[in-house]
Amino acid sequence: MSEPTDEAVLGDLAETDILARIFPRLPGAAAAIVGPGDDAAVIAAADGRFVVTTDMMIHGPDFRLAWSTPYELGWKAAATNLSDVAAMGARPSALVVALAAPADWPVAAVESFADGLREACDALAPGCGVVGGDLSVSPVLTIAITAFGDLEGRTPVLRSGARDGDVVAHAGRRGAAARGLRLLFTEGVDADGHPDAERTARLRREQPLALAAQLAPEPPISSGVDAATAGATAMLDVSDGLARDARRIAEASGVRIDFDSAALGDDPVFALGGGEDHGLLATFPPGAPIPDGFRVLGLVVDGAGVSLDGKAIDPAGWDPYSGWDGSAG
Template sequence: MSSSGVDPQRVGHTAESELLARILPRFRAADAALVGPGDDAAVVRAPDGRFVVTTDLMVHGPDFRMAWSTPFELGWKAAASNLSDVAAMGARPTALVVALAATADLPVEFLEQLADGIREGCAAMAPGCGVVGGDLSVSATLTIAVTAFGDLEGREPVLRSGARAGDVLAIAGSMGRAAEGLDLLFRRGVDADGHPDAEATALLRAEYPDLIRAQTAPRPPIGHGVIASAAGATAMMDVSDGLLLDASRLAAASDVRLDLSSTALEPHGPFALRGGEDHSLLAAFPTQDAVPAGFTVIGQVVPGRGVSLDGTDLDPRGWDPYSSWSGAQG
């Protein structure tokens, strides 16, 4: 029953056309859209002649728990995780395509609130970006798939492979806060049997609102992708799997070593190195003076391979959704 005492309308009892009629008006039109939802495909402007495209999947179980996230937060996070990948290429996000596979007993209101989260996430993090199409289906597992597009606006894409020895390594956004929030949820957002629990989570939200929000509805600095590109960033990537693991990927692509500074990382806490899902932007710049406002220097690019901390080699383990969620069933 809903809070009003009325049994909510369920996805399995609602025609697709009715679902679309209730969901689509909740999305904001994308500025780049020439043809939006309603035809077999959308038409989106690409003034640069090129476009950036990325996709990300969120599945109930390995990627989120409904007891820990509101539907609005799920929509926001689905937007954030894709917008950050576009930003990491130095592009401006322009449009999203959203596919939802919902369980038949899911209230239609849940999907409406999820759509609200996507709309508000785009408005807050990438103004002008909106949903231009997608698909709906029914599944035994709630699944959210988003594809994002971006405009390079005449700039070259910023790749992972451009860092060179002598560059300065910097990051925009938080480090480890999403993982710290998730750690709280694993330890205290559960019932007596260890299953994710909405009532326990509500208490955590009241006690640690910023940390829980960092996990359930992250707000990465999307606009800093374009700023970094304009400042001459030589390499950049989204930090979704933890600073250490993603830094090792950038180092491998550029065939360099990234030497991190413990002094720079210490204020960010114990999850800074290995905690995932902050969706911050890790970038290399040719000089210290080139590092733009909003980025914090955390190390240097030096000859060699791999990642080190104050010159000591590190094992590049990080966020792994397949292992991180093991044992957290229910």
């Protein structure tokens, strides 16, 4: 993680000068045939297909600067998009990144953001890098990432392939990111309930692991390829909580997902409800080997929706339009 090198803000420098400082910090992509700097990049896709996903993160509903460092924003933006690529059974190959930031944002913050992108790629998906981008000014800090992946000859793993009798398994953390978010909402705020950087700094010292799970998650990216290779019939990235995302597989596949509470730890309801861990929820044919890193959590059964120990549950999920206040901090 880089230290700020000077006090310059975006509005002080021409775009080309800012990009000259950012580009060297971005991770290179092994698949880049033509990298950043032309009208477009050219990426290798030896498979004859490529996987693509896009996501936008907005200051307010998606993150708060009082809670997240620029480095963590870069890390999380990469990690969450890599996870969507992994959920197709693909190996992440490249990213393009658009960042819009206030004119008074420090150039050093953009550098830290780039460092977070690079270190997340290096740690989670070695060889994957940034092949293009865009830098703009906006009063609202906004990050848009598009990520690519290579199926390497495999069939993409969709949400719709789960079948009655399949085994339900999950790779990654369960509830850790939600625990971190709950801490931020209760102890990372001032007396009026607004996100507070000073209280968050103290919280980071007291609860580093819980906060890291929320602010810089480490999703099990390589488990996506492992699951596809093992014959996974369906898979998705768990961003809104196990129960809500399991319901998506259930709906797409025309089945029911039944979770076993004994497999979900001390607090099954919390494990089912907590979002943003970006683990991989997959279904495997009966008798298929379950790859290392996956834990069996239940079974695919005849029916619809999601159940716990056979009793239907109604997963209340997070909707980006409900309860949004957009306040600063």
